[in-house]
Amino acid sequence: MGKVDELNAMNELHWLIDMVQTIEVGLVVLDRKFNIQLWNGFMENHSGVSPNDIKGDNLFSRFPDLPEQWLKQKMESVFLLKNQAFISWEQRPYVFKFRNYRPITGRAEFMYQNITLLPLSSLTGQITHLSMIVYDVTDAAINKMQLESATEKLQLHNQTDALTLLLNRRYWLQGIVDEFERCKSQHQPASVLFLEIDQLQQINQGYGRIAGDRAIQHVAHIVKKHLRPNDICGRYKGETLGLIMPQTDAADAANRAEMIRADIEAAELTYKSSMIKVTTSLGICELNEAIKTPDTWLDNASTAVTQAIASGRNQLTVFSNLG
Ligand SMILES: Nc1nc2c(ncn2[C@@H]2O[C@H](COP(=O)(O)OP(=O)(O)OP(=O)(O)O)[C@@H](O)[C@H]2O)c(=O)[nH]1
Known part of the structure; x- marks a missing residue:
């Protein structure tokens, strides 16, 4: 690799890391023992725990309120089947109990979340890690619930x-x-x-x-x-x-x-x-x-x-x- 290519590659990596840190989506990488390998800015902002403080710690030890058995079962199946898994707010309103600070949906006490669990393969093709992508869907969830409640009221009114x-x-x-x-x-x-x-x-x-x-x-x-x-x-x-x-x-x-x-x-x-x-x-x-x-x-x-x-x-x- 020439010097210019090397510099470009370094730059790309730098940009990527920057994006991972600042993107308005939570990113967590766990190893097979559920130890935290990556914890981005979104997770830091909402949990108050910095990446340096949490790196290498077990997810469930650091967050004892997580639905451990249920979540582990989902994660194990991602490791085993090498398939993505999806957790919707309708199934479980949140996995990480983060407060909601959205201005529009300020009435919601906590952040509604959709979560994707993604298998990550090593260079040898084995699934050694798993990524959690945490989406803040509070606005959509509150809108949907308000719509449902309005529809229910309308139905009741109608009958x-x-x-x-x-x-x-x-x-x-x-x-x-x-x-x-x-x-x-x-x-x-x-x-x-x-x-x-x-x-x-x-x-x-x-x-x-x-x-x-x-x-x-x-x-x-x-x-x-x-x-x-x-x-x-x-x-x-x-x-x-x-x-x-x-x-x-x-x-x-x-x-x-x-x-x-x-x-x-x-x-x-x-x-x-x-x-x-x-x-x-x-x-x-x-x-x-x-x-x-x-x-x-x-x-x-x-x-x-x-x-x-x-x-x-x-x-x-x-x-x-x-x-
Ligand atoms: N205030 C009021 N009156 C109503 C309402 N709906 C029907 N009525 C009245 O109920 C009365 C029913 O009259 P009728 O069918 O002759 O029966 P009734 O005066 O109750 O006499 P009987 O059935 O023979 O005991 C009518 O005068 C209607 O105007 C309502 O929503 N409010």
Whole structure:
């Protein structure tokens, strides 16, 4: 090699080392025993540990908080299979617990990281070392999480009735279709309950529409107190709430509905210092062999409510008891 070539090679090496030191990505080189051979400026800046102080030390002894077993397993497979491995922030938000100092995503407490583990071969072709490349992906991670949370909120907003915060009609009806299919195929009992506020029109006319709204909220509030974890409750239409009760036969459903009815009758609704009497008429239908579609199931429950209203309101009718 001539003198000029030698100088060029030296220069290239110098530049490379400079770049490794200053690049905005963490670079760590480990030997087979996980002893640190290279620790660049990024790692120094974020850990507060200088390369001179750490060179030759075991990674896991210097950072006891690292997920040692899990990380060693990944690294061993890189040595063994001579393949790259990738650790995503979605799998594990960070490997090195570095604080986050990004101005935009300042709210994140720590730095989210993606990490690539790269096998490094010696001149003889053996994998003697491994490189960890640590990317700061805090901005992308926070953006993605914010987007997901916004989407979730939007979805919730989309399926919620604004007045009662129960499911809206569309989502509740989807619940009927799903439960119908599920209970039919698994031969499980299920009942549907319609609950209609009695003479809401009179409440609206007597006390104003806001009072009518309060009456709907008041009833929804009481129904919510009676819900079981798998129940699906929604606002079917203006003055009617619907409740799908999985794993519930007509007798069980009737007991529950009667308790709801009695609670509503007993509860007091005060609006602008007036005591408003609120009662409900309820209809139940248990799913059975004769019911072939979700619509029939709903029609039967609706028929039961109509019967309850016709019989004088503030009462419950079970569909199978009709006729
Ligand atoms: N305040 C208020 N009223 C509503 C809302 N949705 C429906 N209503 C009213 O509910 C009333 C329902 O009227 P009807 O179907 O005749 O029933 P009802 O007055 O409750 O009488 P019965 O069902 O016979 O006991 C109508 O006056 C609607 O305007 C709502 O969101 N807020």
